[in-house]
Amino acid sequence: MAGTEARPTEIFIVSGVPMENVLLLKTHFGFDQFRPLQEEIIGCVMAQRDAFVLMPTGAGKSLCFQLPALKMPGVTLVISPLIALMKDQVDALQADGIPAEFINSTLTRAEIDRIQTEARRGKIKILYAAPERLAMPEFQLFLQEINVSLIAIDESHCISEWGHDFRPDYRNLKMLRNIFPQVPVMALTATATQKVREDIIDQLSLDKAQIFISSFNRPNLSYAVLPKKNSYDHLINIFREHRNEAAIIYCFSRKDTEHLAADLRQEGFKALPYHAGLESEARRTNQEKFIRDEAQIIVATIAFGMGIDKPDVRWVIHYHLPKSIEGYYQETGRAGRDGLPSRCMLFYSAADAIKQQYFIRQIEDEAERKNAYGKLDQMVDYCEIATCRRYYLLRYFGEDYQHENCDGCDICFTPKADFDATIISQKIMSAIIRTGQRFLTNYIIDVLLGAKNKKILERGHHDLSVYGIVDDFSKEDLRRIISQLVSKKLIIKSGDEYPILQLSPRGNEFLKQREKIQLPKFKSIGKISQPSEAVEAGYDQGLFEQLRLWRKTTADEKGVPPYVIFGDLTLRQMAFYLPQSEENFSRISGVGDEKLNQYGKILTAVIQAYAQEHNLSEQEVPVKRSARPNRSNRLGSTHRETKKLVLQKMSIEEMASTRGLAAGTIAAHIEKLLSAGETIDIDYLRPPVEQFETIQAAFQKSGGAALSPVWEMLGERFSYEELRIARLFIKS
Numbered sequence: 130m131a132g133t134e135a136r137p138t139e140i141f142i143v144s145g146v147p148m149e150n151v152l153l154l155k156t157h158f159g160f161d162q163f164r165p166l167q168e169e170i171i172g173c174v175m176a177q178r179d180a181f182v183l184m185p186t187g188a189g190k191s192l193c194f195q196l197p198a199l200k201m202p203g204v205t206l207v208i209s210p211l212i213a214l215m216k217d218q219v220d221a222l223q224a225d226g227i228p229a230e231f232i233n234s235t236l237t238r239a240e241i242d243r244i245q246t247e248a249r250r251g252k253i254k255i256l257y258a259a260p261e262r263l264a265m266p267e268f269q270l271f272l273q274e275i276n277v278s279l280i281a282i283d284e285s286h287c288i289s290e291w292g293h294d295f296r297p298d299y300r301n302l303k304m305l306r307n308i309f310p311q312v313p314v315m316a317l318t319a320t321a322t323q324k325v326r327e328d329i330i331d332q333l334s335l336d337k338a339q340i341f342i343s344s345f346n347r348p349n350l351s352y353a354v355l356p357k358k359n360s361y362d363h364l365i366n367i368f369r370e371h372r373n374e375a376a377i378i379y380c381f382s383r384k385d386t387e388h389l390a391a392d393l394r395q396e397g398f399k400a401l402p403y404h405a406g407l408e409s410e411a412r413r414t415n416q417e418k419f420i421r422d423e424a425q426i427i428v429a430t431i432a433f434g435m436g437i438d439k440p441d442v443r444w445v446i447h448y449h450l451p452k453s454i455e456g457y458y459q460e461t462g463r464a465g466r467d468g469l470p471s472r473c474m475l476f477y478s479a480a481d482a483i484k485q486q487y488f489i490r491q492i493e494d495e496a497e498r499k500n501a502y503g504k505l506d507q508m509v510d511y512c513e514i515a516t517c518r519r520y521y522l523l524r525y526f527g528e529d530y531q532h533e534n535c536d537g538c539d540i541c542f543t544p545k546a547d548f549d550a551t552i553i554s555q556k557i558m559s560a561i562i563r564t565g566q567r568f569l570t571n572y573i574i575d576v577l578l579g580a581k582n583k584k585i586l587e588r589g590h591h592d593l594s595v596y597g598i599v600d601d602f603s604k605e606d607l608r609r610i611i612s613q614l615v616s617k618k619l620i621i622k623s624g625d626e627y628p629i630l631q632l633s634p635r636g637n638e639f640l641k642q643r644e645k646i647q648l649p650k651f652k653s654i655g656k657i658s659q660p661s662e663a664v665e666a667g668y669d670q671g672l673f674e675q676l677r678l679w680r681k682t683t684a685d686e687k688g689v690p691p692y693v694i695f696g697d698l699t700l701r702q703m704a705f706y707l708p709q710s711e712e713n714f715s716r717i718s719g720v721g722d723e724k725l726n727q728y729g730k731i732l733t734a735v736i737q738a739y740a741q742e743h744n745l746s747e748q749e750v751p752v753k754r755s756a757r758p759n760r761s762n763r764l765g766s767t768h769r770e771t772k773k774l775v776l777q778k779m780s781i782e783e784m785a786s787t788r789g790l791a792a793g794t795i796a797a798h799i800e801k802l803l804s805a806g807e808t809i810d811i812d813y814l815r816p817p818v819e820q821f822e823t824i825q826a827a828f829q830k831s832g833g834a835a836l837s838p839v840w841e842m843l844g845e846r847f848s849y850e851e852l853r854i855a856r857l858f859i860k861s
């Protein structure tokens with residue numbers, strides 16, 4: 130492995146983390162800072178304790194076992210379900226100069242022998258294996274001959290039948306506990322449901338494990354729902370503008386994927402289909418081409434995605450309506466693992482929902498059918514709401530996301546404007562009443578629009594005064610207005626399979642009192658605005674393209690995917706700062722010692738030539754540095770105890786009662802933790818908007834940060850600890 134002489138020495142100061150970890154992070158992986166929870170998780174397993182890690186895709190779970198593996202005396206055994214993924218991860222580790230190998234059925238006997246011999250000699254730090262290996266007596270014997278220091282079970286939801294990817298072979302894992310009772314086990318997953326979580330903990334006997342759960346928000350992803358009208362033209366426009374950006378398009382059927390991929394190829398794009406009906410060879414090569422940046426677009430059914438870790442997917446587009454929010458969130462999660470801005474778009478039409486209902490109707494088991502209707506209904510809600518999409522998604526997974534504007538969905542991008550919806554709401558609600566409160570949305574809409582529907586005529590509803598009363602709104606508009614009235618609880622939907630519309634008591638009151646109502650105007654969708662992409666703006670596109678080409682050639686020579694050489698973020702930083710000295714180059718995120726040695730000379734030369742040719746000058750790459758810990762900032766064990774509870778997302782009251790301390794003391798601990806530079810996510814403690822705004826205004830008026838003037842000013846309406854917590858969210 131490479132030496133560390135070339136490194137500037139003053140980078141690695143982050144308070145609260147053993148320096149050594151930060152050093153390893155930079156020298157081996159090229160990163161300057163830990164992501165949320167990584168350092169705590171590493172600390173936990175280094176203390177020989179089991180860990181259960183639940184973090185969304187792209188959060189950086191692998192590092193949580195890869196870094197400890199470097200520090201531990203023996204081998205870290207990683208169980209991973211997917212053979213293709215295993216190879217990519219091992220390639221990436223080897224590219225960073227870390228001795229890693231995998232053992233699975235793709236290797237020859239001789240290769241396995243070689244790896245096992247090296248492992249016995251202590252030459253391997255990280256060993257990946259597929260779960261079915263564990264059932265082989267020969268492999269069990271081998272494991273007992275090597276010194277296993279840590280066991281990491283990746284994609285650990287595969288052990289649960291409640292999950293979406295149950296693998297019977299994962300049941301073999303229980304045995305590992307028997308063979309290695311003293312070795313710490315960590316289970317990692319991005320699957321959030323409570324049932325699966327409990328099952329994993331139960332089956333792997335992780336009852337003493339420390340549990341780490343991070344927010345499921347993916348701030349670098351933006352979400353948009355677009356009407357299906359002209360969706361194809363829209364796609365073409367996107368890809369014309371973003372020629373080099375990898376995209377996954379999810380379609381409903383196998384045929385759809387093939388047709389759409391063929392159409393896109395006709396337009397000159399490199400698009401390939403992927404679905405379970407393709408020959409395994411075709412599936413493999415199509416996936417491989419996508420991963421190796423030879424195909425820009427993969428048009429797939431939901432069969433695609435589990436096996437890929439491609440970090441630079443910039444677009445996940447749902448061309449058809451997904452069946453459930455769980456599935457949708459998982460699929461969109463494949464965008465932007467590298468943390469760079471990426472988009473999730475869904476093309477929605479009510480007709481798609483009807484098509485899905487048709488399939489659900491074929492489900493024989495009643496409970497299952499009902500469940501499927503419920504899930505689909507929530508998916509439709511997501512598409513039709515006029516409020517923040519991110520909020521809806523996170524709340525679905527039980528998280529309370531309290532931001533007025535997420536800055537990353539079509540709704541929040543659109544300036545808010547309301548329209549007076551009093552009359553149209555009255556018309557809709559009257560139609561529901563006049564037809565007897567027993568019809569579905571579509572029927573009510575047909576009545577309002579005066580459709581020549583046979584059923585309407587049979588029932589005599591064409592004689593009602595509400596028949597044909599609407600001519601200023603389309604069918605789609607009416608659907609949206611009805612969903613908003615449902616979300617405002619004026620109308621209720623009841624029944625699973627065919628939910629009928631009825632008025633709630635509040636709805637009746639609304640009509641009787643002739644109340645007024647404003648609803649958010651729905652935008653004329655069609656153009657999605659872009660998330661603020663400050664990072665994007667500055668880098669030199671020409672150099673970036675040149676570096677990409679270099680990366681592709683280099684990757685091909687080595688037989689690895691391009692992202693294993695360098696990620697997009699790393700290349701963009703190079704194209705921004707134009708580093709030409711070894712030292713400046715070494716500071717780029719993603720450049721560790723091994724890569725500095727391998728590519729430093731050649732790339733600084735490439736950059737220098739480009740800079741000269743275009744008359745550009747080098748800029749110093751800033752060094753990320755957290756506050757230097759000083760004496761007054763030093764944390765005591767009591768702060769750390771509180772920190773643990775914050776990581777479990779407890780409320781102030783819960784922490785106070787758990788610790789037997791006053792709420793004010795807990796609030797003071799949190800302040801201290803933050804001022805000492807600890808990375809804790811306290812967003813969940815953010816006060817309700819109104820309360821916060823009142824307090825913020827009071828601080829501004831008082832002109833300082835002191836609590837007591839504000840407390841007095843607000844007439845003691847809030848407690849000191851409420852003020853303390855609110856103060857943390859006020860930007861000075």
Ligand code: ADP
Nearest residue numbers: 160162163164186187188189190191192440466
């Ligand atoms: P997960 O398994 O949680 O989906 P990965 O472990 O595959 O996520 O990591 C996703 C990406 O984040 C990878 O490209 C990885 O190199 C990168 N990454 C992980 N930790 C850091 C860090 N501390 N700083 C920068 N990038 C990181």
Ligand code: MG
Nearest residue numbers: 190191283284
């Ligand atoms: Mg992973």
